[in-house]
Amino acid sequence: xxxxxxxxxxxxxxxxxxxxxxxxxxxxxxxxxxxxxxxxxxxxxxxxxxxxxxxxxxxxxxxxxxxxxxxxxxxxxxxxxxxxxxxxxxxxxxxxxxxxxxxxxxxxxxxxxxxxxxxxxxxxxxxxxxxxxxxxxxxxxxxxxxxxxxxxxxxxxxxxxxxxxxxxxxxxxxxxxxxxxxxxxxxxxxxxxxxxxxxxxxxxxxxxxxxxxxxxxxxxxxxxxxxxxxxxxxxxxxxxxxxxxxxxxxxxxxxxxxxxxxxxxxxxxxxxxxxxxxxxxxxxxxxxxxxxxxxxxxxxxxxxxxxxxxxxxxxxxxxxxxxxxxxxxxxxxxxxxxxxxxxxxxxxxxxxxxxxxxxxxxxxxxxxxxxxxxxxxxxxxxxxxxxxxxxxxxxxxxxx
Amino acid sequence: xxxxxxxxxxxxxxxxxxxxxxxxxxxxxxxxxxxxxxxxxxxxxxxxxxxxxxxxxxxxxxxxxxxxxxxxxxxxxxxxxxxxxxxxxxxxxxxxxxxxxxxxxxxxxxxxxxxxxxxxxxxxxxxxxxxxxxxxxxxxxxxxxxxxxxxxxxxxxxxxxxxxxxxxxxxxxxxxxxxxxxxxxxxxxxxxxxxxxxxxxxxxxxxxxxxxxxxxxxxxxxxxxxxxxxxxxxxxxxxxxxxxxxxxxxxxxxxxxxxxxxxxxxxxxxxxxxxxxxxxxxxxxxxxxxxxxxxxxxxxxxxxxxxxxxxxxxxxxxxxxxxxxxxxxxxxxxxxxxxxxxxxxxxxxxxxxxxxxxxxxxxxxxxxxxxxxxxxxxxxxxxxxxxxxxxxxxxxxxxx
Numbered sequence: 001x002x003x004x005x006x007x008x009x010x011x012x013x014x015x016x017x018x019x020x021x022x023x024x025x026x027x028x029x030x031x032x033x034x035x036x037x038x039x040x041x042x043x044x045x046x047x048x049x050x051x052x053x054x055x056x057x058x059x060x061x062x063x064x065x066x067x068x069x070x071x072x073x074x075x076x077x078x079x080x081x082x083x084x085x086x087x088x089x090x091x092x093x094x095x096x097x098x099x100x101x102x103x104x105x106x107x108x109x110x111x112x113x114x115x116x117x118x119x120x121x122x123x124x125x126x127x128x129x130x131x132x133x134x135x136x137x138x139x140x141x142x143x144x145x146x147x148x149x150x151x152x153x154x155x156x157x158x159x160x161x162x163x164x165x166x167x168x169x170x171x172x173x174x175x176x177x178x179x180x181x182x183x184x185x186x187x188x189x190x191x192x193x194x195x196x197x198x199x200x201x202x203x204x205x206x207x208x209x210x211x212x213x214x215x216x217x218x219x220x221x222x223x224x225x226x227x228x229x230x231x232x233x234x235x236x237x238x239x240x241x242x243x244x245x246x247x248x249x250x251x252x253x254x255x256x257x258x259x260x261x262x263x264x265x266x267x268x269x270x271x272x273x274x275x276x277x278x279x280x281x282x283x284x285x286x287x288x289x290x291x292x293x294x295x296x297x298x299x300x301x302x303x304x305x306x307x308x309x310x311x312x313x314x315x316x317x318x319x320x321x322x323x324x325x326x327x328x329x330x331x332x333x334x335x336x337x338x339x340x341x342x343x344x345x346x347x348x349x350x351x352x353x354x355x356x357x358x359x360x361x362x363x364x365x366x367x368x369x370x371x372x373x374x375x376x377x378x379x380x381x382x383x384x385x386x387x388x389x390x391x392x393x394x395x396x397x398x399x400x
Numbered sequence: 401x402x403x404x405x406x407x408x409x410x411x412x413x414x415x416x417x418x419x420x421x422x423x424x425x426x427x428x429x430x431x432x433x434x435x436x437x438x439x440x441x442x443x444x445x446x447x448x449x450x451x452x453x454x455x456x457x458x459x460x461x462x463x464x465x466x467x468x469x470x471x472x473x474x475x476x477x478x479x480x481x482x483x484x485x486x487x488x489x490x491x492x493x494x495x496x497x498x499x500x501x502x503x504x505x506x507x508x509x510x511x512x513x514x515x516x517x518x519x520x521x522x523x524x525x526x527x528x529x530x531x532x533x534x535x536x537x538x539x540x541x542x543x544x545x546x547x548x549x550x551x552x553x554x555x556x557x558x559x560x561x562x563x564x565x566x567x568x569x570x571x572x573x574x575x576x577x578x579x580x581x582x583x584x585x586x587x588x589x590x591x592x593x594x595x596x597x598x599x600x601x602x603x604x605x606x607x608x609x610x611x612x613x614x615x616x617x618x619x620x621x622x623x624x625x626x627x628x629x630x631x632x633x634x635x636x637x638x639x640x641x642x643x644x645x646x647x648x649x650x651x652x653x654x655x656x657x658x659x660x661x662x663x664x665x666x667x668x669x670x671x672x673x674x675x676x677x678x679x680x681x682x683x684x685x686x687x688x689x690x691x692x693x694x695x696x697x698x699x700x701x702x703x704x705x706x707x708x709x710x711x712x713x714x715x716x717x718x719x720x721x722x723x724x725x726x727x728x729x730x731x732x733x734x735x736x737x738x739x740x741x742x743x744x745x746x747x748x749x750x751x752x753x754x755x756x757x758x759x760x761x762x763x764x765x766x767x768x769x770x771x772x773x774x775x776x777x778x779x780x781x782x783x784x785x786x787x788x789x790x791x792x793x794x795x796x797x798x799x800x
Binding site: 049052053081082084116117118226227303306309312317319320322323324344346347349387388389391392393395 | 793
């Protein structure tokens with residue numbers, strides 16, 4: 001588990017950041033951010049599985065291939081997706097401009113974008129903003145980045161882990177933006193993780209993949225995946241350890257998972273219009289695949305999600321969702337609980353008193369819906385949110 | 401295409417029906433309905449693919465196995481699903497009571513239920529209501545059945561086809577209820593189709609299956625399938641043809657598809673909270689499976705459906721949905737149209753003027769969203785609706 005965080009400004013040795021208002025967002029505010037490592041960092045990334053990939057996804061995947069990167073430039077307000085070759089050229093031009101400003105090769109720049117799909121980036125705005133970005137770089141600038149990459153997010157998302165490797169302290173600092181279009185795989189639209197640990201590229205890649213699978217690939221807001229999702233991780237080695245040793249690995253992995261879990265849950269909490277965070281847990285499924293499928297189907301059911309919103313332990317909808325999840329099940333062996341209150345036993349309702357207690361629990365902002373299939377020993381979960389009037393407000397009006 | 405319908409009361413030779421207010425619905429009104437054929441009819445059914453099957457689904461599947469049935473008893477207000485063996489016994493008891501009242505074997509009775517899941521039927525109410533049901537049976541009672549089986553429906557759904565076989569007129573009359581929990585496969589919650597044609601059980605079964613695949617299995621409201629979905633069809637042979645001949649078959653199939661298509665579209669139009677009916681058409685997919693998958697993914701995307709509601713030709717969301725549909729595609733070859741207005745050409749937006757025109761079309765109650773993948777020659781479609789504030793209202797408050 002992450003150690004208690006100090007209350008100071010979140011910084012990581014050797015990283016500077018800045019954010020400016022370039023005018024890309026419709027509402028004026030910081031919308032262009034830059035993160036720079038003092039020295040070239042070991043880098044790893046996880047990218048959207050959507051077949052429609054935004055230009056920055058294409059470029060950043062290419063640039064991170066060699067396991068090295070120095071800076072991340074990120075904008076909100078425009079996703080630079082479905083913009084074809086001109087859009088890709090815009091992303092390349094952005095990397096060029098940043099590279100020139102920092103005096104490094106454009107290959108060492110990663111680019112991330114989030115916002116509306118299908119519109120060309122206003123390159124003049126980006127070009128004009130880069131000098132100010134460079135001039136305002138500061139080791140205390142990371143929270144501003146978390147702010148600048150927000151779109152429909154209502155709060156910036158930052159999490160941190162402090163660990164020790166070879167008796168030297170290191171830090172993992174993560175920031176993310178999310179809100180809508182969240183579903184495995186991938187989950188968050190953008191997540192940047194900075195650490196000063198020294199680590200080999202393959203080890204970093206493997207560690208990031210393991211933690212992603214447990215965290216961002218276990219959340220869902222509306223079942224849609226984005227064209228722009230990416231997790232980028234930079235490790236600049238300035239903690240002074242020689243390289244991550246076997247004995248420090250487990251703790252590092254745990255810390256990374258903790259940070260990403262934290263961010264993933266924040267994203268669901270801030271899901272578009274969400275008022276409740278619900279852990280949908282499947283126990284004792286016949287196979288690992290069944291456990292995940294059942295969790296996803298229940299967690300993505302519009303009828304189940306509106307029942308969460310209505311604070312209604314409407315287990316019939318949960319049973320109906322399980323029934324179409326294409327998993328091995330026998331309805332007469334299904335148990336369902338809301339936190340510790342059992343509302344279904346052997347496929348039958350546990351009665352009004354239990355439902356009343358469950359409804360009471362469902363007034364809370366967080367609760368656990370656990371389903372026992374009694375068909376094996378596999379377990380999985382999805383963190384989801386409710387489906388609300390506000391989701392409709394946000395998404396019916398997002399562009400207009 | 402169905403012939404023009406006369407404006408009289410919809411009747412079918414040899415069928416009588418009635419509906420009464422038994423008290424099963426929370427709001428007082430007709431909620432128990434009976435349809436009886438003068439003679440044992442040839443019967444076929446299509447049932448939910450959900451693994452959680454309501455008691456009436458289990459019983460009706462069994463009773464229709466031999467291709468024969470005489471009556472349908474249907475209730476709204478209680479789905480008799482997730483009620484275990486006691487629930488199954490209630491359904492059997494219902495068939496017994498109806499059989500006794502009509503003087504026929506309970507094996508000839510089909511039972512259908514719709515409403516809340518997980519509560520036992522109030523058998524006293526059903527028992528008390530059956531004498532009145534029997535006494536009020538009339539050949540003009542079918543519209544009352546369509547009324548009685550409504551739950552969150554806002555209007556009763558009836559469609560009719562008049563045809564000729566061996567120069568003898570016959571009729572196909574369909575009624576349905578739908579609204580929420582609609583997705584292939586199966587779509588409608590309940591649909592009853594009555595005809596006086598003479599037809600062999602295997603031919604009827606085959607015809608019903610073909611028409612279901614083209615109609616009810618091509619609609620979607622919220623991606624949830626119900627535990628109670630069923631289509632029941634009775635053919636009592638009273639039209640006087642000797643049996644459906646080869647030369648009359650195509651016309652009969654066409655008529656049946658027309659009636660079911662009509663009902664299926666009414667169900668989507670009446671989708672919970674829906675304000676728009678949208679045909680999502682996929683053209684030139686690499687395979688039949690790809691065409692259907694792409695149509696389903698776009699038609700079920702919450703982000704696309706809220707954009708319909710917002711009358712926003714937000715094609716980026718459509719591209720993103722296609723990208724996660726797991727179909728063969730190249731984003732630079734995708735064209736998208738709203739009716740005849742092209743908004744995407746080769747994966748790129750067609751500009752503001754086109755979007756303005758498309759937005760204008762999207763203010764209508766019905767339009768077609770067609771997507772050309774240019775990867776082959778397969779085509780499919782899903783009829784869907786928008787996702788609205790009213791959907792949330794209905795489903796957050798359905799039980800409470």
